[in-house]
Amino acid sequence: MSETLSTTRSAATPPASAPGASSRSLAIARLRDLALVPAIVAVAIVGSIVSPVFLSTDNIINVLQSMSEIAIVVLAQTIVLITGKMDLSLESTFGLAPGIAAWLVVDPALTRGLGLDLLPDAWSVPVVLLVGALVGAFNGLLIVRFGLNGFIVTLGMLIVLRGLLTGISGGQTFFMLPDSMTYLGSATWVGVPASIWLSLLLFAAGIVVLGYTRAGRALYAIGGNADAARAAGIRTDRVLWMALIVASVLAALAGLLISGRLAAVPSAQGSGAIFQVFAAAVIGGVSLNGGKGSVFGAFTGVLLLFMIINVLTLAGVPAQWTNFLNGTVILVALVVSRITGGKAQT
Amino acid sequence: MSVERPGDELARADQPVVEAVNITKRFGSTLALDDAGIVVRRGETHALVGRNGAGKSTLVSILTGLQAADNGAVAFDGRPAPPLGDRDAWRRRVACVYQKSTIIGTLTVAENLFLNRHARGPGGLIRWSRLRREAEQLLAEWSVEVDVRQPASTLSVEQRQFVEIARALSFGARFIILDEPTAQLDGAGINRLFARIRQLRAQGVTFLFISHHLQEIYEICDQVTVFRDARHIVTAPVARLSRPALVGAMTGEDVTMPEADHRPLVGDAPVLLSVRDLVTTSGAELSLETRAGEVVGIAGGGGSGKVEVAEAIVGLARPVGGTVVVDGRTLRPGSVPDALDAGVGLVPQDRHREGLVPLLSIAENVTMTVPGRIGRRGLISPARRDALARDTIADLAIKASGPQVPVADLSGGNQQKVVMGRALASDPKLLVLITPTAGVDVRSKQTLLGVVEEVRRRGTSVLVVSDELDDLRICDRVLVMFQGRLVREMPHGWSDNELVAAMEGVDLHHV
Numbered sequence: 001m002s003e004t005l006s007t008t009r010s011a012a013t014p015p016a017s018a019p020g021a022s023s024r025s026l027a028i029a030r031l032r033d034l035a036l037v038p039a040i041v042a043v044a045i046v047g048s049i050v051s052p053v054f055l056s057t058d059n060i061i062n063v064l065q066s067m068s069e070i071a072i073v074v075l076a077q078t079i080v081l082i083t084g085k086m087d088l089s090l091e092s093t094f095g096l097a098p099g100i101a102a103w104l105v106v107d108p109a110l111t112r113g114l115g116l117d118l119l120p121d122a123w124s125v126p127v128v129l130l131v132g133a134l135v136g137a138f139n140g141l142l143i144v145r146f147g148l149n150g151f152i153v154t155l156g157m158l159i160v161l162r163g164l165l166t167g168i169s170g171g172q173t174f175f176m177l178p179d180s181m182t183y184l185g186s187a188t189w190v191g192v193p194a195s196i197w198l199s200l201l202l203f204a205a206g207i208v209v210l211g212y213t214r215a216g217r218a219l220y221a222i223g224g225n226a227d228a229a230r231a232a233g234i235r236t237d238r239v240l241w242m243a244l245i246v247a248s249v250l251a252a253l254a255g256l257l258i259s260g261r262l263a264a265v266p267s268a269q270g271s272g273a274i275f276q277v278f279a280a281a282v283i284g285g286v287s288l289n290g291g292k293g294s295v296f297g298a299f300t301g302v303l304l305l306f307m308i309i310n311v312l313t314l315a316g317v318p319a320q321w322t323n324f325l326n327g328t329v330i331l332v333a334l335v336v337s338r339i340t341g342g343k344a345q346t
Numbered sequence: 347m348s349v350e351r352p353g354d355e356l357a358r359a360d361q362p363v364v365e366a367v368n369i370t371k372r373f374g375s376t377l378a379l380d381d382a383g384i385v386v387r388r389g390e391t392h393a394l395v396g397r398n399g400a401g402k403s404t405l406v407s408i409l410t411g412l413q414a415a416d417n418g419a420v421a422f423d424g425r426p427a428p429p430l431g432d433r434d435a436w437r438r439r440v441a442c443v444y445q446k447s448t449i450i451g452t453l454t455v456a457e458n459l460f461l462n463r464h465a466r467g468p469g470g471l472i473r474w475s476r477l478r479r480e481a482e483q484l485l486a487e488w489s490v491e492v493d494v495r496q497p498a499s500t501l502s503v504e505q506r507q508f509v510e511i512a513r514a515l516s517f518g519a520r521f522i523i524l525d526e527p528t529a530q531l532d533g534a535g536i537n538r539l540f541a542r543i544r545q546l547r548a549q550g551v552t553f554l555f556i557s558h559h560l561q562e563i564y565e566i567c568d569q570v571t572v573f574r575d576a577r578h579i580v581t582a583p584v585a586r587l588s589r590p591a592l593v594g595a596m597t598g599e600d601v602t603m604p605e606a607d608h609r610p611l612v613g614d615a616p617v618l619l620s621v622r623d624l625v626t627t628s629g630a631e632l633s634l635e636t637r638a639g640e641v642v643g644i645a646g647g648g649g650s651g652k653v654e655v656a657e658a659i660v661g662l663a664r665p666v667g668g669t670v671v672v673d674g675r676t677l678r679p680g681s682v683p684d685a686l687d688a689g690v691g692l693v694p695q696d697r698h699r700e701g702l703v704p705l706l707s708i709a710e711n712v713t714m715t716v717p718g719r720i721g722r723r724g725l726i727s728p729a730r731r732d733a734l735a736r737d738t739i740a741d742l743a744i745k746a747s748g749p750q751v752p753v754a755d756l757s758g759g760n761q762q763k764v765v766m767g768r769a770l771a772s773d774p775k776l777l778v779l780i781t782p783t784a785g786v787d788v789r790s791k792q793t794l795l796g797v798v799e800e801v802r803r804r805g806t807s808v809l810v811v812s813d814e815l816d817d818l819r820i821c822d823r824v825l826v827m828f829q830g831r832l833v834r835e836m837p838h839g840w841s842d843n844e845l846v847a848a849m850e851g852v853d854l855h856h857v
Contacts, residue, residue: 208471211472212471212472212474213470213471213472214462214464214466214470214472217453217457217461217462217464217472218462220450220452220453221450221453221461221462223452224450224451224452224453225448225449225450225451227448228447228448228449228450228461229450229461229462231448232448232461232462233433233434233462233463234461234462287452291450291451291452291453292452
């Protein structure tokens with residue numbers, strides 16, 4: 001990779017003044033990132049009218065905590081989507097990674113026969129992350145190395161990994177998790193749950209990496225035009241592989257957080273969550289065709305989705321209607337972001 | 347990248363920017379380049395011309411280090427070319443702006459310019475402000491007026507080319523190959539591109555300019571090199587090579603192909619096709635009439651609008667205006683089913699894209715347009731389908747073991763025969779052939795063109811849309827289009843030079 005350009009350029013003729021061009025296009029580009037902010041403000045106003053509780057610190061923390069785990073999966077999916085691929089298996093990794101860790105460390109004497117008690121408790125977190133990395137590496141092997149269709153590969157992996165979790169747990173829920181597994185999901189740092197800190201930190205890191213590093217920009221280049229990216233010297237295969245691994249590790253971490261919060265790993269953990277994840281990413285302006293979207297946009301997408309759900313809960317909508325409303329919320333949020341974003345969602 | 351030292355520059359000033367000698371390159375059994383070569387001197391704009399298959403693209407891929415020559419040597423500034431694996435070294439010497447864009451539309455112009463070599467600050471983080479400033483400097487240095495902050499997808503074709511040229515220059519290359527840069531540009535865009543080329547030449551940039559349009563070469567180039575049949579034919583200053591001589595060098599007067607039989611014109615035959623004031627979305631215009639049993643050629647180079655016009659006639663594209671009447675029936679604009687119904691048979695331009703379903707059998711492909719002929723009460727009869735397909739296989743001498751062979755297993759020539767068979771399956775009154783012999787071998791070419799002779803005897807009217815002289819030789823008359831307009835009509839008996847010149851927009855009588 002040539003680090004050279006700047007030197008040659010500055011050695012050349014003195015630059016003419018920068019084109020006094022319209023800053024309008026830039027402004028619009030920036031605005032696209034903020035497209036959902038008006039919608040978020042609007043929902044906040046409606047929420048505060050519906051219930052005075054809505055804008056209270058407790059409720060805001062409640063919203064942020066309830067979204068923190070899914071938000072991390074959205075971040076993971078965003079990374080994959082920007083490269084032009086998709087990873088459906090994240091929702092199963094979300095359940096399997098903490099499931100395997102629990103399986104290996106939980107004592108069957110305390111849990112009516114569940115678990116193996118093979119590893120000391122301290123190993124649980126590394127195992128969670130390792131499972132994530134292995135799943136991502138295997139996805140990469142099939143998609144990048146063998147050139148299989150990413151959608152179908154990860155759909156197969158979604159089913160396989162879910163089946164694996166059901167198999168090792170006998171369809172039951174792991175409980176009596178060690179403290180090392182529950183800490184991150186249940187601890188409070190400076191009065192705010194650790195999972196909120198973690199998700200916000202990861203998003204901040206995501207914004208920096210995708211916006212300000214060559215590796216991050218390589219994701220956009222590959223999603224926009226893989227041939228051109230290769231021609232520019234980007235190792236497209238390696239970058240794709242890394243993106244899939246990072247995404248799976250993030251999903252595993254998110255699974256660890258929710259297991260810690262609930263102090264259990266049900267065999268259905270994360271099942272069906274992928275639809276919400278895709279919806280949040282698309283609402284947040286991430287293109288399913290790759291090359292377009294931002295981490296910040298994805299964050300506003302999740303935030304909008306969970307704020308609307310929270311407002312509905314506060315408004316006293318019966319729980320039986322939750323699924324119907326979740327779907328409606330996704331459609332409405334899509335329409336809202338289409339109107340405020342102004343561009344067809346591809 | 348090394349910064350060039352002034353002394354270095356002086357020492358190399360009289361060396362040619364690039365010199366390729368005795369280059370031979372084979373692809374399988376075809377000889378793409380046969381002991382050919384080119385010498386491009388510093389500061390000149392050098393044209394490379396030749397008809398399709400003359401070896402231009404192969405030479406370009408060897409000059410840019412994408413392929414190795416089997417034989418021969420390439421030298422830049424008098425020194426041997428770097429090894430093929432050293433992409434950076436190649437990029438410092440030569441760059442090619444291809445017709446296919448290597449710009450990423452979703453990223454900004456600035457980022458495209460510095461893709462994977464972004465300006466970085468502490469911690470390896472990209473410094474966007476510096477990157478934008480460098481991009482602005484780069485474009486300002488080469489006077490490209492484009493806002494670097496806009497997404498590259500908003501650029502016009504010519505702006506995109508300017509940005510690609512600037513990017514190539516930023517790697518240090520001062521020798522740029524332009525591969526048919528004018529193909530997608532309109533007249534004003536071409537003028538702006540030429541102004542840019544002249545300006546860059548004044549700044550010491552050397553160009554190798556590839557174009558099918560001869561008048562562009564006379565307008566912009568100093569030297570011209572002609573390739574024909576994988577060989578170097580001539581290199582001369584443009585001013586000293588007349589247009590007829592240039593056309594002659596391209597076509598090779600010594601090479602004459604056999605001609606189809608000709609019989610007197612049917613003067614009172616009924617008019618089968620009548621196209622009135624047809625205007626395509628690209629702006630090409632045409633009116634014409636053909637009679638039963640008449641073969642009419644529509645000739646023209648790329649960008650002449652001949653294909654667009656033909657696609658509008660058969661309903662593949664919706665015309666902006668005008669009417670198409672086939673045997674007294676006015677076709678619904680932009681409707682293929684209506685055209686088929688009226689008795690139009692079509693061989694589309696690109697058989698892979700529009701002509702065939704490769705995984706289906708010959709039988710299914712041939713009968714695709716005529717479900718009515720092989721079915722009863724809405725169900726398709728496989729027996730009738732195979733019978734029809736067997737006829738086609740026999741008539742067109744398709745080399746295949748039977749109607750069930752998937753089309754994907756056939757050679758290019760036989761695939762094209764299947765496409766022709768499909769066009770003929772409906773016994774058309776009007777047969778429209780768009781580049782019918784593109785990429786097929788000589789034997790298949792003969793069969794395909796022989797079929798035309800046969801169907802015209804049955805009273806079918808045939809339109810041959812092509813720039814291949816062999817295709818046009820079977821026509822009773824040839825209409826020549828240039829930049830969307832009908833410029834000449836040539837009766838049977840034209841000379842190659844005359845027709846090629848007309849297609850290139852040159853009038854031999856006024857040189």
